[in-house]
Amino acid sequence: MKFDDILVKLGEFGFYQKRLYLLLCLPAISVGSFMMSLVLTMETPKHRCKIPGLYNDSYQIQGAWHQDLINMTIPPPEHADLDDYSKCNIYVYPSNVTVGDHSRAVLTPCTEWVYDRSVFKTTFTTKINLVCDDSFWTSFAKMIFYLGVLVGDFLFGVLSDV
Template sequence: MSLPDYDDNTAFLGDWGPFQRRVFVLLCLSIIPNGFTGLSTVFICDTPAHRCLIPSALNITDEWRNASIPLDENDENKDSRLSKCSRHRMDIVKNYSDRGLLPWVDVNVSAIPQEGCMDGWEYDKGTYISTIVTEVRILKELYNAVYLHIVK
């Protein structure tokens, strides 16, 4: 079985002329903005410093708000920083705050059990105002609102 010849099948288009050169150059120039698009992901996909969100509606004292994120020990530097993925259980923290107890004075905060970030995260806006990572919560809320609208 012989394959059809490409040149014979495209002969009706004509020779390589000024129109073909112009289209070729324009297509080549369109590659440049695509490179910038690829490089932009370095900035729009960055994960800024973050910690668990403590809802303002929880109505706890500032002392308990500051103590409700546990410290993670870094073995390499013997450095401590706020945990990015856990917080102390908010029902217990709220109870202590309502009773007027002070963290680390009346209560050993490290003994309070921990939980995941149930209410999302709080992001540092110092470097980036918005990234893909910080907008995930907004996208979930939008999805839920649209889904509830469709279901009703």
């Protein structure tokens, strides 16, 4: 007697089998969403340096005056076709230099950033500013997470068979 013959006698893929299959898929769906949550929470949105002294600075241009402030304090993009300003550096002008004279301005690393909030309102990366020199921490956190998943798979896979 063959396997197919046994299935015909027992009954083929009916209501009970479909229901059992759906119930077995539910945990797999939750595991998939758990694995994808890291992608969303550790996302780094577009950002640029915050203009010093401008308390309501935002990533979106608020007007011509805001565009002028950005052009004076943040290095422009290296290529004309890019619209992103420097993400990590800002111009600091000595007291004897005219604002806007970039040739004598000192390029210094940012200490505060503004983020594009059109896609994500807030992420873990934006809460603790894991950008520029600290951007490697997001990759490190993802690596540790997936290393834990790998170790857990082997450990709990063996324990579930005991």
